[in-house]
Amino acid sequence: MLKSRMIKENVSFAVFSFVNILFSVKYFSRYTEYYLFFVVVLFIFHVFIFYKGNSLQLFAKRSALINSLLLIFFSIGSIFVFSKVPAESLNTDRWSVISSFWDNFFDKNYVYYAKSHLGNYPGPMPFYYILALPFYFIGELGFFSLSGIFVFFLLLKYMNIKPCYQTIALLLVLTSPFYFWEILSRSNIFLNATLIVFSIAFFFKIKKYDSFKNQLLLGTIIGLLLSTRNIFALCYVILFLYGLKSKKINIKSVMIIGCISLFAFALTFIPFVIGFMEDFLKMNPFIIQSSFLMPTGWVLVAIFCSFFLFLFCKKDADVLFYCGTILFFTIMLYFTYHSLSTSVYEAFIEKSTIDVSYFILCIPFFLCYILKDKTEIANTY
Numbered sequence: 001m002l003k004s005r006m007i008k009e010n011v012s013f014a015v016f017s018f019v020n021i022l023f024s025v026k027y028f029s030r031y032t033e034y035y036l037f038f039v040v041v042l043f044i045f046h047v048f049i050f051y052k053g054n055s056l057q058l059f060a061k062r063s064a065l066i067n068s069l070l071l072i073f074f075s076i077g078s079i080f081v082f083s084k085v086p087a088e089s090l091n092t093d094r095w096s097v098i099s100s101f102w103d104n105f106f107d108k109n110y111v112y113y114a115k116s117h118l119g120n121y122p123g124p125m126p127f128y129y130i131l132a133l134p135f136y137f138i139g140e141l142g143f144f145s146l147s148g149i150f151v152f153f154l155l156l157k158y159m160n161i162k163p164c165y166q167t168i169a170l171l172l173v174l175t176s177p178f179y180f181w182e183i184l185s186r187s188n189i190f191l192n193a194t195l196i197v198f199s200i201a202f203f204f205k206i207k208k209y210d211s212f213k214n215q216l217l218l219g220t221i222i223g224l225l226l227s228t229r230n231i232f233a234l235c236y237v238i239l240f241l242y243g244l245k246s247k248k249i250n251i252k253s254v255m256i257i258g259c260i261s262l263f264a265f266a267l268t269f270i271p272f273v274i275g276f277m278e279d280f281l282k283m284n285p286f287i288i289q290s291s292f293l294m295p296t297g298w299v300l301v302a303i304f305c306s307f308f309l310f311l312f313c314k315k316d317a318d319v320l321f322y323c324g325t326i327l328f329f330t331i332m333l334y335f336t337y338h339s340l341s342t343s344v345y346e347a348f349i350e351k352s353t354i355d356v357s358y359f360i361l362c363i364p365f366f367l368c369y370i371l372k373d374k375t376e377i378a379n380t381y
Contacts, residue, residue: 004314005373008321012366013050015328016172017043019359023177026356042175049171050370063163070170071153075146078183082142087186093118095141095186098132110276112283123288126268127227128192141186148182148191149173152364155198161371169371178360189360193327196232197320197364199225200239204316209249212256219257223264230289231330231361234306235323241310242319302330317372324365331358 021039028035087095096116104114111129114122122129135144152173156166173179173190182190199221206214226233243249273280309322338354
C-alpha cells in the first residue's frame with residue numbers, strides 16, 4: 001500500500017515537473033541561450049521543496065504567516081505585471097476571446113461568431129465566460145487569472161491539508177513557469193481545473209447522497225462546471241463510477257444528479273442562443289473544439305479509458321490521481337496527434353500548433369492528490 005502511494009506521488013510530481021520543463025524550454029529559450037541552466041536550477045529547487053520542505057520547522061511553525069506573505073507579494077508582483085505588460089502585446093488571446101465574446105453579446109450579436117484579436121473563435125462553454133464577466137467589467141482579465149491561486153489556497157483549506165503542506169503547494173505553484181505564463185497571458189486554465197477539484201472534494205464531503213437538496217446542489221455545480229470545458233466530463237465519469245463501486249452512492253442518485261447536471265448545463269446556453277438558433281447550429285463550442293483539438297476517434301480513446309480507470313481507485317484520494325492521469329493522457333494524445341501531423345519541433349516551437357497550456361489542466365489534480373496523501377499519512381502518526 002505504501003509502495004503504491006509512493007509511486008503515485010512520484011508520478012504526480014514527475015508530471016508537475018514535466019509541465020514546468022515544457023514551459024521553460026518553450027519560453028526561456030526565446031530569451032536566453034542558457035535556458036537549460038535555469039531549467040535545471042528550477043527543477044532542483046522544486047525537488048528540494050517537494051521532498052524536503054516538510055522537514056523544515058519554519059514551515060510548520062510559521063505556515064500561516066508565510067502563506068499570507070506569499071499570496072500578498074505574488075499579488076503585488078502580478079498587478080505590477082498587468083500595469084507594465086499590455087495583454088495586446090502578447091501572442092496569446094485567451095483574454096481577447098473573453099472580451100470579444102462579451103463585446104458581441106452586449107452588441108446583440110451572436111457570441112460564437114466573435115473573433116479574438118488573433119482571429120480565433122471562442123471555444124469554451126458559456127459558464128466559462130459568465131465566470132469571467134466581473135473581470136471583463138473591471139477591465140483587467142488578469143485578475144481572473146490571479147484568482148486561481150486564491151481559489152487553490154481555499155481548496156487546500158477545504159480539504160483540510162496541513163498548513164505546512166499548504167506552504168509547499170504555494171511555493172511549488174508560485175515558482176512555476178506555467179503559472180507565470182498564466183498570469184502574464186491572462187489565462188485561467190489553472191483556476192478552471194481547480195474548480196473541478198473543488199467539486200470533487202465537495203462530493204466526498206456529502207453525507208447523504210439520497211437527499212434531493214444535496215442532489216440538486218451537486219448536480220447544479222457539476223452542470224455549471226461542465227459548461228466551462230467539456231474535457232472535465234472524463235473526471236466526472238471516474239468520480240461517479242468510483243462512487244458506485246465503493247457504494248457511496250446508488251444508481252438512482254447518480255441518474256438524478258446526472259439529469260440535474262444536464263439541465264443546468266443546458267440552461268447556461270439559453271441567454272446566448274435565444275434568437276440565434278440557426279447560428280448556433282452552424283457555430284457552437286462543440287464544433288469549434290472538435291475541429292481544433294484532435295479527430296473524434298482520438299477523443300473516443302480518451303473517453304474509453306476513463307470508463308476503466310475508476311477500477312484502480314482504492315480510496316477517495318485516488319480519484320484525484322486518476323482524474324489527473326486521464327487529463328494528462330488526453331492532452332498527450334493531442335500533443336502526439338499534432339506532432340505526427342508535422343514534427344515535434346515544428347508543432348511545439350516553430351509554429352506553436354501545440355498549445356502546451358492545456359497540460360495545466362491536470363496540475364491541480366496531481367498536487368491535491370499528493371497533499372491529501374501526505375496529510376493522511378502524517379495524521380496516522
